[in-house]
Amino acid sequence: MTATFTTALDVRPITGACGAEVHGLDLATLDDAGWDAMYAAWLEHLVLFFPGQSLDADTHVAFGRRFGEPEIHPYIPKRDDEHPEIVVIDTDSGGAEFWHTDVTFSPTPPMASILQMMVNPARGGDTLFTNQYRVYETLSAPMQEFLEGLTATHTASTFGHPEQQATHPVVRTHPDTGRTSLFVNRTFTSHIVELRRTESDALLEYLYTWSEQPRSSAGTGGTRARSGSGTTAARSTTRCPITRVGGASSA
Secondary structure: OOOOOOOOOEEEEOOOOOOEEEEOOOHHHOOHHHHHHHHHHHHHHOEEEEOOOOOOHHHHHHHHHOOOOEOOOOOOOEOOOOOOOEEEEEHHHOOOOOOEOOOOOOOOOOOEEEEOOOEOOOOOOOEEEEEHHHHHHOOOHHHHHHHOOOEEEEEEHHHOEEEEEEEEEOEEEOOOOOOEEEOOOOOOEEEEOOOOHHHHHHHHHHHHHHHOOHHHEEEEOOEEEEEOOOEEEEEOOOEEEEEEEOOOOOO
């Protein structure tokens, strides 16, 4: 994928796996050229970190709408009645301290999440992301072939709603990049439909462990946008408002 933009960004990769800091943009006043350049960087690096940004609630939601229609999360408390698109993640109240891909119990999981750090400890507090392209690509060819065509059921049991379920392919192709990624996660994936439960449990545990290796991850604090199909996330010791936007079908 090659594109030329008039807006020059200062993009600084932070690991070999995924993630880059972006300097030279004001997310509150982003023009079309800046948006196109940022979007291309997002597809390449999967997770973008924007140091020094400060978005009020209206600007946060408006930025999200450029990706697609914001999701209203069915279970997490909202920032306020005027901004139901924004939820607050506060790890003093439990947070989201386990590896997951957002809202996969929905038939149309969000394509992106936008987080803005508000309170960060002097040390720790990282949000971690893994490159699910790399996770899939480093599996053996026989394992990749075996996973093709399998589907998994995802539930909202973590939120006390096991009846909320959706089924998605175990591997998915990103609509923009054409790359394939693993699409199961420890928090919401219940089982692989085509396997016995004992087989499913064993295979999923292997895939989770493979996904969570440091060689496939990146993490830091700040305001960020991330790619849904290409990444998964775990958060610890932070407080941040988050907006999830767009939707990806299960096909």
